Amino acid sequence: MTALAALIRRDIRIALRVGGGALIGVLFFLTVVVLMPFAVGPDLALLSRLGPAILWLGALLASLLTLDRLFMADHEDGSLDLITMSRTPLELACAAKALAHWLAAGLPLIVATPVLGLLLNLDMAATGAVALTLLAGTPALTFTGMIGAALAVTLHRGGLLMAVLVLPLSIPVLIFGVAASQAAITGPLSFGAPFSILCALSLVSLIVGPFAAAASLKHGLD
Amino acid sequence: MTLIDLANPTRFLALSARVVPWLAAATVILLTIGLYQSATAPDDYQQGATVKIMFIHVPNAWLSMFVWGVMSVASLGTLVWRHPLADVAAKAAAPIGASFTFLALLTGSLWGRPMWGTYWEWDARLTSVLILFLMYLGLMALWRAVEDPSRAARAAAVLTLVGAINLPIIKFSVDWWNTLHQPASVMRMGGSTLDKSFLIPLLVMAVAFTLLFVTLHLAAMRNEILRRRVRSLQMMQASQKAA
Numbered sequence: 001m002t003a004l005a006a007l008i009r010r011d012i013r014i015a016l017r018v019g020g021g022a023l024i025g026v027l028f029f030l031t032v033v034v035l036m037p038f039a040v041g042p043d044l045a046l047l048s049r050l051g052p053a054i055l056w057l058g059a060l061l062a063s064l065l066t067l068d069r070l071f072m073a074d075h076e077d078g079s080l081d082l083i084t085m086s087r088t089p090l091e092l093a094c095a096a097k098a099l100a101h102w103l104a105a106g107l108p109l110i111v112a113t114p115v116l117g118l119l120l121n122l123d124m125a126a127t128g129a130v131a132l133t134l135l136a137g138t139p140a141l142t143f144t145g146m147i148g149a150a151l152a153v154t155l156h157r158g159g160l161l162m163a164v165l166v167l168p169l170s171i172p173v174l175i176f177g178v179a180a181s182q183a184a185i186t187g188p189l190s191f192g193a194p195f196s197i198l199c200a201l202s203l204v205s206l207i208v209g210p211f212a213a214a215a216s217l218k219h220g221l222d
Numbered sequence: 223m224t225l226i227d228l229a230n231p232t233r234f235l236a237l238s239a240r241v242v243p244w245l246a247a248a249t250v251i252l253l254t255i256g257l258y259q260s261a262t263a264p265d266d267y268q269q270g271a272t273v274k275i276m277f278i279h280v281p282n283a284w285l286s287m288f289v290w291g292v293m294s295v296a297s298l299g300t301l302v303w304r305h306p307l308a309d310v311a312a313k314a315a316a317p318i319g320a321s322f323t324f325l326a327l328l329t330g331s332l333w334g335r336p337m338w339g340t341y342w343e344w345d346a347r348l349t350s351v352l353i354l355f356l357m358y359l360g361l362m363a364l365w366r367a368v369e370d371p372s373r374a375a376r377a378a379a380v381l382t383l384v385g386a387i388n389l390p391i392i393k394f395s396v397d398w399w400n401t402l403h404q405p406a407s408v409m410r411m412g413g414s415t416l417d418k419s420f421l422i423p424l425l426v427m428a429v430a431f432t433l434l435f436v437t438l439h440l441a442a443m444r445n446e447i448l449r450r451r452v453r454s455l456q457m458m459q460a461s462q463k464a465a
Contacts (some may be wrong), residue, residue: 151380216376
């Protein structure tokens with residue numbers, strides 16, 4: 001347990017320091033959201049209708065952008081080999097790393113959401129709904145993305161290949177995340193059903209992600 | 223690659239060389255019967271002649287999921303038993319499965335245009351099959367992106383098993399979400415709701431398409447084994463030249 005806590009602390013510290021790159025995700029999120037009015041025009045009514053979708057897309061892309069650092073840096077300096085060989089089960093170590101990554105890179109996205117909601121003309125309730133769905137949904141993005149990150153590090157390929165592999169897996173999260181936020185803002189449909197499915201997706205990925213990532217690290221690293 | 227590693231594939235090549243012509247002949251016969259029966263099947267009282275698209279669409283859709291199932295079993299073979307042919311089977315199946323999925327989407331949208339009034343609808347069944355198609359393409363990209371076949375095999379196996387989660391979602395999407403795509407009518411509790419004049423051609427076509435897959439898959443596996451042999455021979459030649 002102390003080993004896992006130490007791993008989480010170490011990962012967060014590295015991510016927040018110079019060269020860690022966790023906060024680049026937030027900057028990217030901001031940039032994507034700012035780009036949208038240029039693409040669809042500065043129509044505030046339209047922006048507030050598209051707002052949840054824009055925020056969700058931005059968060060998805062931002063979390064994808066920072067994900068390939070999850071194992072890559074550790075692989076380069078050799079600490080990934082130590083983690084693989086240590087007595088802590090690799091699945092738990094992977095889960096700890098993903099948790100640390102979510103705390104360092106995913107949580108700032110949610111904190112930034114209210115500010116970005118202002119730019120998109122979302123009211124308080126809508127912003128709260130989007131932030132709540134992001135809070136429930138981004139763990140799923142991180143934990144399924146971890147599978148792609150593990151594959152990327154064993155294949156020495158990152159970037160586009162990882163995006164191609166991970167994005168289809170994240171489509172259900174996007175669907176239910178946006179559906180839940182839309183339901184909370186406008187919809188006649190209930191907020192509970194899509195939100196529960198979103199939570200279920202996160203819980204499933206909490207189990208599947210570490211096992212799949214650990215399997216690909218075990219079989220892939222030489 | 224040692225001779226022992228090649229021993230099993232050699233037996234596979236000998237066996238498949240004898241089996242493939244028979245399978246191909248059976249496929250041709252069944253496809254002929256199935257297509258004839260589909261063409262002569264009566265028009266539906268609501269859908270008219272467009273119901274005949276179903277005889278192509280449904281087998282393709284079944285196989286798009288069946289092929290991923292085969293690949294998942296093969297992936298278990300790669301990761302658990304390290305069977306030398308398992309990754310060949312998985313790799314050879316992916317383009318075939320992608321083709322079936324594409325054809326299922328294409329025929330579905332051709333049928334949807336006159337029936338639903340739209341080529342595409344973001345319905346749960348359609349979306350989940352589209353995700354399946356994207357995952358097939360991603361797997362194929364993964365195979366192409368990595369030079370070392372065994373390394374690519376293990377990575378692809380993990381991804382295939384993760385993607386298998388999508389299969390029950392596709393199967394039950396029409397029950398879980400009440401959307402445009404009609405619910406299951408052939409394989410359901412309490413027997414099929416299809417009339418015999420539609421059910422028999424459909425089942426014949428399903429068997430024919432499955433045989434088509436098995437034939438194509440065995441042929442593609444043979445090609446893949448031969449391709450790997452050519453590759454290792456070329457590498458041997460190159461290293462001899464270098465030495």
